[in-house]
Amino acid sequence: MARKKQTKVKTPKAAVVLNEVVDSTLREKYSVIGKPIPRVDARAKVTGEAKYAADIEVADMLWGAIKRSPYAHGRILNIDTSKAERLPGVKAVITGKGFGGFKWGWSRETRDEEPLAVTKVRYLYEGVAAVAAIDEDIAEEACELIEVEYGPLPGVFDPFEAMKEGAPLVHDDRPGNICVEYHWDFGNVEKAFAESYLVREDIFQTPRMAKGYIEPPAIVAYWPDSTHLTVIPAKGSPYFPYRILSNCFQLPLSNVQIIQPFIGADFGGTKNDMVNGDFSAVMLAKKAGKPVKIVYSQFDELTTCLRRHPMWITIKTGVTKDGKLKAIQTKVISDGGAYTRMSPLSNFLTGVCMALPYKLPNFKTDVYCYFTNNPSSAAMRGHGIYHTRFAGDVQMDMIGEELGIDPVEMRLKNAIKNPEPGKMYETINKLTLATCGVEECVEKAAEAINWKENKKRERVKGDKAYGIGFACGTYLSGTKLSGHNACAAMVRICEDGSVNLMTGATDVGQGSDTVMCAIAAEVLGIGLKDIDIKRVDTAHTPVDPGTYGSRVTVLAGEATVNAAKDAKQQLLEVAAKEFGVKPEEIEIKDKKAFVKANPEMSIPWARLVRMACYTNPGMVIIGRGQSKRGISTYGLADFTTGTGDIGTNYSFTAQAQEVEVDLETGVVKCTDNSVIAHDCGFPINPPAVDTQVVGGAYHPGVGAALYCEFKMDKGLTLNPNLVDYKLPRAYEAPMTKVIHVITNDPFGPFGAKEASEGSTCTAAPAVINAIHDATGVWIKDLPAKPEKVFWALKEKREKEKK
């Protein structure tokens, strides 16, 4: 792995610059935010008007299909497309060779993937050719007619095979199949272990998982002329394809137009990144001279698209007699799949975030990610952190049990305290926090589930056992990576007083469009209905890194605050002239501009805007704003040393979960007795935070704990449909309760931090801890499927007999 040399981390000084955009007096007086805000796109979605990528149709459009490899590892010896080309209705056939050796990847150093494989396929069903035809059936039939000669190669299908000496190489130039590795050492773990009262080592395992969204990748691409490209893809980060397609087709960025339709959810990975179909649609459109649409099936998605890394985590922890963490040492082995993709970041986060949310004075980690001939792994909600947080929080209960300390007490003893206002907490690896509500989260969750009473109750009732488990989670928000991470917003005031808001951020369902509108309305002093947000169109909207790393509310939100302030300032100057006062003496609220000292002196919003636009010489009011937090001035993470802030701020969660274990069959169910206390700083739209925490975090977490995993056989996904994969349905969805813990972070707009990605990390350990509380067995490899629990219970019973 090419380790990136980056700017040395600058840790913010102890005195925190309080959020310049919102002062505390304003916080009390919000008119739009902080209360239930109806989603701005709900009506379009509930009437079926909302167009997703697969719903888009362009005149004269062709359908594309991908020819995929039947080998997980093999050389491509020859591709004969002549029969396919002769099939009536076929308009273009392409192979990987047409891309002229172009390779792409997550960063400059990791460009190891071709749009369609040229010399070698590295995972099963990798794309090798593509066809555009007048309808979908003909395109698929033509794919069958493409003849590909392969030289099959032996493959490696898990990291333990991949690391063996002499193992087949997935990439000929990557010895040992190492995709990325990190080795960090903070403090002195050896000394701390020697001084510890108790040292415990366990191995945990997290499985390969699907993202679980229902909308598979889809794209429509066309070339308005030979130098301009327009693409309408199902992408949560449209500026990824913007840059990648510009490189691939050697077009200036100015000529690449990515138009963002509605997005049917994205949990990291595939919809940030590119798939074979994206490149193919663009190339086929170029070759055929007509628009081309490619829609993946769920089978394509589940067999070829990005997955969560399976990881094997060895964790050694030393504690004092009263349960305080002295040191943690981890060794993580992960399966990166066929290409590098985002593995450097996933594995970085896996290592670096062990220092949250508990005080940890000594920490050492070794993380190894290997290439295998499986579909590539990448970001998935709770990116990287999910794996080690699972290991850490389950082991915390194991240690608590050995020491005779209650799980809630264990967490309260170790939780990082919320820093005093103006002070920062710094972890051993230099993550800095201005706010941390984890302690309050634990207290509130324990209280809401009535732990004091419930811990004394009888666990077994007939053939069922009931138990309650706790876990804490964290996640970075406003992620800061290298390079260009600034983002911007524009607020355009129309002459009738209505407003267009343009950001580069993408709402993939999390509700950011609503939050951005609410922020703009709040700052401008007008209503939510006055704002119309435009979805991303790279020809018109300002650049934005994308919807990942829980960065939209915090960074695009900051940009929106600044843009709205800029537009407002222009209007304040007009009003000031009218009243003969200074602009700072005027405020706009409830669609009225007034002199603060004399509110009688006022103008309605619409009149003020008209005055500004029509009075000689007439203004065009466009407010511009940029996010500054995401850029290097505020420090960046250093991938070499594993130090420094990857996030602008950090969210925290504590979860309490009750389970019911069937002692005969091993079937575990999460009951409705469940609480998630979440510190997202300040919930700008509280019900949206609730649905995010419940649906975007908790249920996928329950899925991860009990049901979901890809079963593989030599690179073949054995359960490539959402029934066999066991994505939770309404029956597996407990009616959990969400509690908001408000910490008002100084680095987020209106005190906000990310919502719910941290909560993704709590369900799995809470459920596993609850199973233990109910039955006394530990399940260390997820998911806790009935057969695993059944055998564990049987083993325990047999041990007890002896």
Add this chain to the structure above:
Amino acid sequence: MNQKGIGYVSKTPNFLIEGGIGMKGEPRELKIKVNGMLYELKVKPKALLSDVLRKDLKLTGTKRGCLESTCGVCTVILDGKAVRSCSILAVQANGHEITTIEGLAKGDKLHPIQEAFINHGAIECGFCIPGRVMMAKALLDENPNPTREEIRLAMQGVLCADSGYVKQIEAVEIAAERMRGGE
């Protein structure tokens, strides 16, 4: 779709192609009533109902998800019953009456289920919402006073990735109450 060399995985319902009504079959006449409008079309024998709704009638509110009856986002109402339009051949719907999400609102006036979904904040990415709302409508038309368990059972048929079902189940309860009140 089908890849040569892989005998043990099959995604397309092969019987549709190989069972004598393959893709090369002559187009057949189809008369269906969709959202109150009568349509007369010629469709491929293998065409799925969802394909005809989306591609021929341009009713893209009905989503295309898995094409194998697992996700339910293509749910429409056929003669009063919720069905998955990806798992019915269009010709099987010949002579029948279909309601899709586009046919639910009366002009600008949304159906109580739609309103409840908006007002209760039950919508996230929205991809499953058309199918889910149609599923809820079929349920409430047949059983105006369902228990929470019965609503869960109906919602079981449509997968959601990101809203967690809780608010959706509650939204159906709210809608049911309003509909019983005569709306």
